[in-house]
Amino acid sequence: MGRWHVAALAGVVALTLPSACGSAVGSAPRLSSRTTVGLAVPTSAAAVLAGERAAARRTVAESMVRARVAGISAGAERAWTAGLAGPAVRAGQEAIFRRMQAMGVGNVRLGSVEEVVAPSPRADGGTVTWTMRATLDYRLRGFDESPRAFSVDLTFRADADRVADTARIIGSHPSDRPQPWDLPGLVVRRSANALVLASGAEGVADELARRATRAARRVSEVLGSAEPAVWLAPGTDAVAAQVLGRAEGDLEGIAAVTDGPIDGHRPAGADRVVIVPTAWFSLSGAGREVVMAHELTHVTTRRSSVRQPPLWLSEGLAEFVAYRGLPLEEKDLVRTTIERVQGAGVPMDVPSSRDFEAGPEDRAVAYGLSLLLVRTIAEGHGTDGLVRLFRAVNAGPSVSTPVGSDVDAVTGHYLRTLLHTDSDDVLTAWRSRLNRLADGTS
Structure with a gap:
């Protein structure tokens, strides 16, 4: 090998493998008989x-x-x-x-x-x-x-x-x-207050469109208005779970889920209400209208929500709107909850977020307890008082409170300042209501 070739290869080694060179800067590296130098060129290339x-x-x-x-x-x-x-x-x-x-x-x-x-x-x-x-x-x-x-x-x-x-x-x-456009046979129905997307089922799309109009009226009666909503009906529970990014087993007993991005800095603005077919088709017509009014309440309140309210308050309000005005005895409406109270006693505290993530029966109990708690507030302070409380808690961290950002403390703060009551008084009235229902005296 001539001198020029050796110098050229030495330069390649110095540029491509600096950590392998033990010579001082400016000194010529030694060439061994191994093939390391010869491989450097094609590897680099x-x-x-x-x-x-x-x-x-x-x-x-x-x-x-x-x-x-x-x-x-x-x-x-x-x-x-x-x-x-x-x-x-x-x-x-x-x-x-x-x-x-x-x-x-x-x-x-x-x-x-x-x-x-x-x-x-x-x-x-x-x-x-x-x-x-x-x-x-x-x-x-x-x-x-x-x-x-x-x-x-x-x-x-x-x-x-x-x-x-x-x-x-x-x-x-x-x-x-x-995404919805990935679902086969998508049927689209559009109105001023609803966009219905149903996979391969014109009858389902037409039904959802009709019921969406009635749900909007029921939500408006309590909240003053209802936001336009997107209703998505996949063909199977498995596809509904995929759309929601959840396991299919997590949806047992659930007829619909409101899903959308909300990041704690701005309200939800792209929600989808996803219908879960098995539970949905097991419901009567009245039951389906209850579900749609419940989910539309979530869509409407999430449009102004930055701070997430306690689940008992948000789910309780949705149940309150959904069942308002229906000719159902309260004891029949929350039968699963009352049976739990009869067996385990009156709970000492409101339902936690974990209660809403449990199995179907525990979820039903949590929803019933929340409905009764919200009804207790509405009966003591009027529907307007309930809505004012929810909107204040829902307003987000841009509205400062003396108690900081903890949602339970914020809820207690607005119970005192808006409704002139406190958590203890509300819980006492709620427990009395539960006792009367469990004893059959209400």
Whole structure:
């Protein structure tokens, strides 16, 4: 090996493997008979090439996703389907485009694109596949006041050496929770106060639309108004659980769930009320209207909620609205709760958050106790007093109180300052009510 070649290789080693060089700065490193120096050049070149190819994949993927986002915003199906490979992928994405348009999806924004599955290294180039995860958000026109995030995994195929010219999308699926447009056979019904999205069932969509109007009237009677709501009816409990990001077993006995982002700094503005089919179809017509009024109360109050009220207050208010005016004896309405009181005695404190996360019977007891507690407040201070209390507690940390931000302390503060009572008096009246119901004297 000539002197010039040795010096050149020494420079490569010094630049690429500085921690392996024990010589002082400026001194010439020794070359051993091992192959370390000889491998440094191709390894470095391979790393550079791999980095360039990764950057090219990311660039083309981001460009294609941005073009698809623009297609949704412009209502341009051709832009949405550009770059798709294969009739099955194209047909699936065309159906999704039509569902998104029918739903009124707008303001779609791309947040990030990252590679989650890299292609296997190929020294000779060739065709490669890889997967990128795109994180985006969107709003439903006329219903969402804030964005709702989602992510999708896109699988690409391209010639490794000509990614920009040959990249095609060969697969697309939700990264985590499916969105309404992912549900097959989506039926859309839209009115001024409701957007109904039902998977493959026109009858369910029509029923939800009718009942949503009545639910809005019932909520308005107590709260003064009802917010427009999005009602989503998946075809199975399993899909409902996927949409909610929960285990299917967690939904046993639950007919509907209000779901949406709320971060403690601004109110919820993109809620979805998700129907759980098994429990929903087990209810009578009156029972379904109770459920919808309950969930619409949550949607309405969450639009102004930053500080989360105690669950007994928020769930109790929703039950209060839902059952208000129905010709049901109170003892029949909370029968499970009264049976628990008869067996275990009157509770010393209000239901905790854990009580609402327990099994179906314990949840029913917690809801019943909360309803009776809220009714006790309303009977002592009027429905207007109950609503004023809730709104004050619900107002969030922007409204300062002498007791700080603890929601139980805040609730006690407003019981004193707004209703001129206190927690002890309310609990005493509530326990007396429970005793009368358990004894059959009420």
